[in-house]
Amino acid sequence: MEPVTVKLSFTNLTSALNESKTYSIYSVGDTGLTICFGNGIEDEVYRQVQIALSKLKSNPPSGWLDIIPAYTSITIIYKLTNYSTYKVSVFEVVKREVEERLIESDDFEIATTRLLNIPICFDSKFALDKIRLEQFANTSFEHLIDIFLSQTYNVYLLGFLPGFPYMASVDKQIAAPRLASPRKLVEAGSVGIAGEQTGIYPLNSPGGWNIIGRTPLRIIDIESSTPTFFQPGDRVRFFLITLEDFFTFDQSQFNPVGDGY
Amino acid sequence: MDIEIIKAGASDTFQDQGRFGFQHLGINPSGAMDLVSMKLANFLVGNDDNEATIEFCFPASSLRFHTPAIIALSGADFGATIDGIEIPINQVVCIPAQSILVFKKNKQGAYCYLACRGGFKLQDWLGSASTNTKAIAGGYNGRSLRKGDFISIAKQDLRIEKLVVLNWRANVSDFYNNSQTIQCTIGNEFGELTKKSQSDFQRRKLKITHQRDRMGYLLSAHSLQRKSKNELLSTGVNFGTIQLLPSGQLICLMADHQTTGGYPRVAHVLSSCRTKLVQMKVNQEFSFELVSLKDAEQTFIRQEVNLSKLKIACHYAINQFTISY
Structure with a gap:
């Protein structure tokens, strides 16, 4: 009766796959695929992406080069020459590898997310878009700061620049759109708002986000084996510091890991 | 201090196959624009696939070699000369100490790769020697080459008295078909x-x-x-x-x-x-x-097979040469 058993378990696998499947998979060229979980910046989608990410990262096949999370998706870049298939395409094989990993129970242990407390100075020396933000939110800068500090942000992804965290969600009242034309230079540490996203510039760079303040924290260190301060999946709260605190800040004495408020 | 940049190019950087495994941190992979030519240059001088090369675009840097070297160029043809004598791409060139490499004319292509037998001595960043100009890391101080930069190459015991172009050539026609x-x-x-x-x-x-x-x-x-x-x-x-x-x-x-x-x-x-x-x-x-995706994959795998054949042929030829040399 051996063949029957095999057949049954295969059917179970397929039906379980169909029931729990809340994602779609499509190719990104001949060396990549994206697993898409939704279309909006939402807590539930974020949760699904984080769960899937820990499953995929825990035991990746040797042909996978990169596992890149974004707001609602995860993209895998793979090495074609690591696969040898005859009947089906390599894409189908990698897709199967993904599905096999995602089918594991959702009780799967997610790496505990870190809650990071990040200092920010709102001195007008740093808050380059103070007036623009005030006009958008139709409120005082002090009130705007309160709104900004009241949220806990999720680090959805890192991108744009090495170590640049894309965080959400910024309160709609202060969610000003990007500048019409980007600045030629935004200094490292600048904290910006672009719609419901907030981010921190790791390096001096051109940039079009509304700059609300600056952190003295250095968020990229190329000498380190973990070169970026943030990781996808981190949670972030900002706390206000004065201009004096900013200039006397000592990163070596700073512990950003909090246990929540 | 074997190679000196005596004139800076527009934007010449060290590149290998790229830095993977860090894109989730926003660290882009970099790597050679034209991986085929980057590998070919390496194969010609007997290096492995992932040895770093200098990627030139036009106008390209001028280099003085303070030591003898076995080099190869592949990819774009920028009319390379050694002390005024034109040298071909896709062939192995043995050059004596104090040779000056100048690229004179933008003849064909956009990126040219220079490989040096034994490889360049560079500090890896996160497992790759590719230059990441955004992070200012990898390659040569994380930036493009400037006048006055000195580069070391892996020590080779070479006695090369005069310029010699070896008499075999890598056939690259498979990689550039003429269709538009x-x-x-x-x-x-x-x-x-x-x-x-x-x-x-x-x-x-x-x-x-x-x-x-x-x-x-x-x-x-x-x-x-x-x-x-x-x-x-x-x-x-x-x-x-x-x-x-x-x-x-x-x-x-x-x-x-x-x-x-x-x-x-x-x-x-x-x-x-x-x-x-x-x-x-x-x-x-x-x-x-x-x-179709399937066609795409198969074309690439065919290309990789062709490349590995070239690798075997190139390595055989250069090893025979250096043994008899």
Whole structure:
């Protein structure tokens, strides 16, 4: 009766796959695929992406080069020459590898997310878009700061620049759109708002986000084996510091890991 | 202190196959624009696939070799000369100490690769010697080469008295077919184009513009329309991803592409067509052709098989030479 058993378990696998499947998979060229979980910046989608990410990262096949999370998706870049298939395409094989990993129970242990407390100075020396933000939110800068500090942000992804965290969600009242034309230079540490996203510039760079303040924290260190301060999946709260605190800040004495408020 | 940059080029950097495994941290992979030529240059001098090479674009740097060296150039032909004598690409060249390498003329292609037998001595960053100019890391101090830079090469016991060009050549014709099409696979947002733009995508001729660099090539004469103007959330992209800009223009992402992008991904250039596209000249005309994923994969695997045959042949030839030398 051996063949029957095999057949049954295969059917179970397929039906379980169909029931729990809340994602779609499509190719990104001949060396990549994206697993898409939704279309909006939402807590539930974020949760699904984080769960899937820990499953995929825990035991990746040797042909996978990169596992890149974004707001609602995860993209895998793979090495074609690591696969040898005859009947089906390599894409189908990698897709199967993904599905096999995602089918594991959702009780799967997610790496505990870190809650990071990040200092920010709102001195007008740093808050380059103070007036623009005030006009958008139709409120005082002090009130705007309160709104900004009241949220806990999720680090959805890192991108744009090495170590640049894309965080959400910024309160709609202060969610000003990007500048019409980007600045030629935004200094490292600048904290910006672009719609419901907030981010921190790791390096001096051109940039079009509304700059609300600056952190003295250095968020990229190329000498380190973990070169970026943030990781996808981190949670972030900002706390206000004065201009004096900013200039006397000592990163070596700073512990950003909090246990929540 | 074996090689001295005596004149800076426009933007010459060290590149190997790239730095993977860190894109989730926003660290773009970098790596050679034309991986085939980068590898070929290495194969010719007997190096392994992933040894770092200098990637030149035109106008390119001028170099003085303070030590004898066995070198090879591949990819673009920039009219390389050693002490005024023209040397070919895709051949092994033995040069004596105090030789000066000057690139005189932008004859063909866009990126030229210099490999040195034994390899250059560089500090890896996160497992790769590729230059990441954004992070200012990898390669030579994380930046393009400047006048006065000194580079070391792995110690070779060479006695080369005069310039010698060895008499075999790597046949690269497999990697640049003459057709005017660049093949791609369909992108997830192709369906967002209007019906007319969908058919225009494959029918119309387009050109490489002057706005081209290691991040991307902007393509001209191709104004495509989307059915809606809604903004997309940033999602992963790949080397070769063709994005539609709000202006209706297309941009093809290259080796220094950002790790994610928010523009519609219309299509993706085949891995096997990257060499051809990368080496195209400004204003060169071509058109896109959509092919199946399976065809894309098989073409690439065929190309890799051809490359590994060349590797065996090149290594055999150079080893025979250095034994008898």
